[in-house]
Amino acid sequence: MFAYLKEGVSDPGLQNIMKGFNTMYPYLKQIADANNIADPFDVRVVEAYWIGNELLEHVTSQQFYRHLREGLRMRDRQGAKPFDQLVDKLRHGARMHHSFHVFNAYKRTGHDAQFHDLDSMDACRVSWGKAIHIEGPKITVMAKPLLLDGHQVKLGEAIERTITRRLEDDGTFDELTSGDWITMHWHVPCEVVTEREVGFLERYTQQSISLANTTL
Numbered sequence: 001m002f003a004y005l006k007e008g009v010s011d012p013g014l015q016n017i018m019k020g021f022n023t024m025y026p027y028l029k030q031i032a033d034a035n036n037i038a039d040p041f042d043v044r045v046v047e048a049y050w051i052g053n054e055l056l057e058h059v060t061s062q063q064f065y066r067h068l069r070e071g072l073r074m075r076d077r078q079g080a081k082p083f084d085q086l087v088d089k090l091r092h093g094a095r096m097h098h099s100f101h102v103f104n105a106y107k108r109t110g111h112d113a114q115f116h117d118l119d120s121m122d123a124c125r126v127s128w129g130k131a132i133h134i135e136g137p138k139i140t141v142m143a144k145p146l147l148l149d150g151h152q153v154k155l156g157e158a159i160e161r162t163i164t165r166r167l168e169d170d171g172t173f174d175e176l177t178s179g180d181w182i183t184m185h186w187h188v189p190c191e192v193v194t195e196r197e198v199g200f201l202e203r204y205t206q207q208s209i210s211l212a213n214t215t216l
Contacts, residue, residue, distance in 0.1 A: 024049070026071035027096055034059040049098055050126050051183070051193065052200035056095040064090050074105070089211045097204040099125050103153065103212035118153070122146035123186050125205065128198050129161060131180045137165040139173065139189055141182065152213045155206070163189050 027049050028040040035055045037045055048055040068074045068086060075083040086094075086104060094100055102125045122145060129141030140162045144155040165173055166188055173189060176182070181198050183190040193201070 023072065023101065024098075026067060027098075027101070030063060030067045030071065031055055031059060031096055034063050047197075049096065051197050052095075052097050052204035056097060056204070059096050061090040061094075064094065064096055067096070078105075085215050089214070092211060092214075093207065094211055095204060095207065097208060099205045099208035100211070103208045104215075118146060118148055121153075125185075126190070126201060127184045128181060128193065128201050129158075129184060131176055131178055131182060132160070133178065134173075134176055137169075139163055139165065139176065139182070141184075143184070151216050153209050153216065155209070163187055165189055 025040065028045050031048050032038070032040040032042060032045045035045070035058050037055075039045070044053065044055060047053050065087060068083070074086060089100075089104060094104070102121055125146070127143055129143030131139055131141050133140040140160055142158040143161045144158050145161075147154055147156040163184060172191060173182070176192060181193050181195065183193055183201070
């Protein structure tokens with residue numbers, strides 16, 4: 001899906017698939033509206049939510065608040081105190097990035113409303129790694145794991161991690177070579193990205209972790 005969207009293609013079939021993700025679509029819609037982009041599935045909007053880019057800086061805290069209160073009904077789902085903590089983070093520069101939701105919402109807001117643990121947060125966030133070895137469907141990368149340091153969450157030093165391409169892979173990684181950067185989600189390689197995109201992803205991930213640590 002990542003590579004498909006990165007090509008700049010948006011058709012009704014893809015839109016129906018993505019609208020099924022009750023958490024993601026409201027984010028895309030709000031980011032698009034804040035940037036006067038008609039199509040929530042515009043590649044720039046999708047990149048903003050998953051990777052991060054300049055579009056996130058154009059979403060005001062008031063728009064983000066309405067998104068959480070009315071779009072996702074976070075106050076109804078989580079209660080007044082957790083919601084107030086979320087709102088306070090908007091005042092400290094929170095952005096509508098996937099990592100903010102992973103690290104700061106705590107509960108999954110889809111059908112399975114369970115508290116995240118460290119492993120599930122590490123898998124759910126979009127992570128990045130530099131390929132160092134490719135052998136068939138196996139890709140070994142150097143990637144920073146999510147760690148718990150006392151009561152604080154942080155990214156550790158890069159370690160080796162081996163992941164496997166999906167059987168239905170569309171060829172995104174056919175030309176992958178050592179030194180290329182890729183993203184990962186739920187232990188699956190997603191797309192090849194540039195150093196610029198890695199920079200955005202790390203920036204917004206670190207920001208979301210810092211905000212999460214204020215309420216741990």
